[in-house]
Amino acid sequence: MSPTRRHLLVASAAAPLAAIVPLAATVPWRSARAQNSSLKIGVLGDQSGIYRDLSGPVAIEAVKLAITDSKAAGRDIPASVISGDHQNKPDIGAALVRQWIERDGVDCIVDVPNSAVALAVASVCKEMNKVYINSPAATADLTGSQCAPTTIHWTMDTWMLAHSTGGAMVKAGGDSWFFITADYAFGHALQRDTSNFVKEAGGKVLGNALAPLQTADFSSFLIQAQSSGAKVIGLANAGSDTVNCIKQAGEFGIAQKGVKLAGLLLFISDVHALGLQAAQGIVVSNTFYWDRDDGTRAFTKRLQPHIGGMKPGMGQAGCYAGVYHYLKAVAAMGIADAKKSGAATVAKMKSMPTDDDAFGTGRIREDGRALHPVYLYEVKKPSESKYAWDYYKLLHITPADEGFRPLNAGGCPLIHS
Known part of the structure; x- marks a missing residue:
């Protein structure tokens, strides 16, 4: 059931964070022009620990499905996915995100269970002006005292x-x-x-x-x-x-x-x-x-071949919905403009109503909170x-x-x- 991990985090407890590097790139090397005409989405989850079942491989597949469904809806935005394991440690999560942005050209970070890691990642994305869509972390501080113009919080909070x-x-x-x-x-x-x-x-x-x-x-x-x-x-x-x-x-x-x-x-x-x-x-x-209505069942049916006997939970569904809406905003802005500014892209996402099979219709408030029943x-x-x-x-x-x-x-x- 587990998909191939295209991006693995290798770190020793004694090694400096600057030495954390992935074993392999998700996609082959491309020219600067090719990179500027496509998006890269980083799925930072728990692949091996306490929150693996509510994040993990299913979240990665949900993000991939969002890209597929966007193309089916006529928004053919070139996008690739890179994934990693934050090991439930804020310093590792923040360091990996910084590396993804600086070295690998990642445009959007998604998933990130564990509230301590989520807050650390929010700070990095704000500093580096990149889109951050959190789904499974629950702290309401992401849209409260530590809200940022680059952060959207999907699904739920405390x-x-x-x-x-x-x-x-x-x-x-x-x-x-x-x-x-x-x-x-x-x-x-x-x-x-x-x-x-x-x-x-x-x-x-x-x-x-x-x-x-x-x-x-x-x-x-x-x-x-x-x-x-x-x-x-x-x-x-x-x-x-x-x-x-x-x-x-x-x-x-x-x-x-x-x-x-x-x-x-x-x-x-x-x-x-x-x-x-x-x-x-x-x-x-x-x-x-997953069994709430025709829309949630349709979404689950499309995802099912990629996740075996599992069913998606709300955190994983939020990864899908957040990326699906992100790609809608990018299509409206144009890839070049979206890549220039995460804050501008998030502002565009807030200006557009949300609509997907997992959550139905909704909207994103000024503080970055995605609203749904x-x-x-x-x-x-x-x-x-x-x-x-x-x-x-x-x-x-x-x-x-x-x-x-x-x-x-x-x-x-x-x-x-």
Whole structure:
């Protein structure tokens, strides 16, 4: 299933970042004129770690499909794809992006799970005036205090997740919370935003436990959560950390004791890894579900031959949609003008409505936030699932203009009141 990795990152912990080089180029050497008449898109993901299933090879194939679909729509923009692994380390991610831009002529960076890496990459792209389309990183700071004229944030963020899932849990009676939180930028932001909604709704936060990234044993954190007496344990983590935490909560019999688990960022790949027996009943917020409507099913059908038995999650779908819209803006501007300025290209993207099979119609706000409806789902019981990857039942839809943080509330310096 895994596509060929055309660009690999080789780095020793002791080696200076300047020495990080890819093993092979994605495309043969071309003349300067040829390079100036085509685009290069860098997919910076997690190819081997905790977030591989929500990023990884499927995200790369989604970006390639966006190029194919753009050509089918009559926008024949020459574009190639280069990919790399940031290893969930901000310094490695930032160094690789800088190398791609300076040496390899990359015009657009996409994907980038892990909020700490995402913020580091945003800084490099702003400095070097290149387009940056983030999809799977959740920190709302990308369109808040650290927004940039070169950044677009697709799919979801911590404010949206907290507003949708956290708000629904409090309304359902879950008015006391304890958080198990990934101890880095994403986890802190998700706990912060969810805590604010819990408190605004009249609930209480009884405590939290900070868990290192890639924790194998959550038992001590789950014991703390149980001892707090909270009605809800909020999982402010993602990827295999969330999967391991939910599995171990099942071994502790937490659900049988009347305590609810809130999977604040749960991807469909996580549900698949858990299985419906373990995941049933968990409430999740997603902006994309492969089986939501005819458009999402059509997109998934086109992508399926390239990803084997997997289904795309919302982060990977956001990579597709972001690049598809980017190519639409480039077609409107012309390749030469688009390559000159990432900020000008992002401004063009903001001026055009978005429209694709994965998310439907939408728009991009001045702060770089891509707006689309937010869907609140409950994971089905095994008896309710009728076919492979039939995992979600819809509970509620929040309209696009209500699902994300208000424009003037994020502290984005691009917004002038």
